[in-house]
Amino acid sequence: MKIKLRKLLTDFCFELDTQISTTGISVIFGRSGAGKTTLINLIAGIEKPDNGHISFQQTCFFDSDQAINLPIHQRQIGYVFQQSRLFPHFNVEKNLKYAYSPKEDPEGLLLQSIFNLLDLNALLGRYPNELSGGEKQRVAIGRALLRKPKLLLMDEPLASLDIPKKRELLPYLEKLNKELRLPILYVTHSLDEVLFLADEILLIDKGQLILQGKTETIWNHDKMLPWLKTSNLSTIMHTTVFQHHCDYPLTSLALNDQQVLWVAKINQPVSTKLRIRIYAKDVSITLNKAPATQTSIRNILRVRITEIVKEQQKLKLKLALGDNHCWAEITQWALQDLELRVNQQVYAQIKGISINNQDWAMA
């Protein structure tokens, strides 16, 4: 998908010139007010660029030079809004079938597969105001999918939900992309959703594209730091499930040929590729590897210090672990006593138990 456009907004000028992948989930990430929603509104045709060009596959959505501006209803996109925007005067079934054409789906296969995918069968007779927030969003997603879109736009579909509801909905979103092979452009300001869903990240700030690329690359990129620090500093590592412990509910993840990381049990078969999030606060440094009988830390991994970043209160060490990276947070005092320096080989102690269900996703 090709986008090159300019639009003057009240606070800043929105300018973008890029190609967005049309397979998988591309996450548009940034702070509130960065212009994320503007971007997908421009793609949907809800807003109009001042000038530029937008085309998707072989269809030109907008071109100021050729005076093309395809109306919203002809763009064949599905749009899931932050507020579900269900039609209050229709029940769930009528909402879902608003854009559905039985002629194109004579045996009702699409209908049934989407009802099953999103567990909609039990909701059909109800009206929107009788649904919970999570159910509303599932119906909204189903309604957008039954339009048979070529591209699905999602504007913070989970933002209006509380955390348990988010957990309930995330697996559906993951299934969506895997089962329907539908390209998705997903707007969010939540790092959890990025970790869980993104194949590609577009980092947007004040209407400019700061970074774009594969999830792990962008997450671990230096320019991403200001966004990560708002929560807790973290990195993403790519791993594969190596083995499950026979006695304890633990799983080991292979980081490279020699080293594994023990974490709380992950119910995935051996050799599944995962990405995991490691917080800097869960990593500490030691010079000598203590035997497993003398420390409660199970993960003591040989690493190399690649960078020392001094901050006011504490220090950040960037550690290389094969081709993975992670951050450790330590004090100035510890740095001096341990006489740490760049390129030194040390041991990183990682608290595996703090890696929970919110910190891993299928790669």
Place this chain on the structure above:
Amino acid sequence: MLTDFEIQAIGLSLKVAFSSVTVSLPFAIVTAWLLARCQFIAKPLVDAIVHLPLVLPPVVIGYLLLISFSSGGTIGIFLKQTLNIDISFSWQGAALASAIVSFPLMVRAIRLSIENVDYHLEQAASTLGANAIKVFLTITLPLISPGILSGVILAFARSLGEFGATITFVSNIPEVTRTIPLAMYSFVQTPGAEFQALRLCIIATGIAFIALIASYVLEQKMHRSITNKASVK
């Protein structure tokens, strides 16, 4: 129970009111939609023209209709020559007078309800592939139906009570243009007809009352079908 005279007046009143509302409704919806959803230069002018009958004395409207639609007026001559229609001094003329007087009331009610429709819903419908006409028919129209109903009731009531414009434009002709208010006026003018005037007064009150209750029930029903049944559960 009712005299022939009364039945005639009631029938004529209802006929005039029904036709005036039916004819003006589509125009009122279009005008309300234009005023609520579109921005154009002549908007203040259109708005003023639509509201004019609300502030003008009905006699003025009747007079304007008389000079333009009578057999000597420009529009009257045009209608006579092209379509062979003459509405002066007929019940159709009374319906036209009622329609013009009640038009602003209808437009106001519908316009308010269009402004209350969340345009985000219409946007959502267009992302689902609906063109402007489908969006209007499937989303906007059902959501403004209570507003349309209250506009219709208001206009209907105004038409039933129309007096000044009617008597000026189509006069007070028995069996042709003598609606309930005009009939009452005639009785009040006739010495010794106080009792007949009182009977008509009761009939008029009764009709108004029934219309108001019917509108209340209908409106409740429509509201329920839009905001949907949460209260029923």
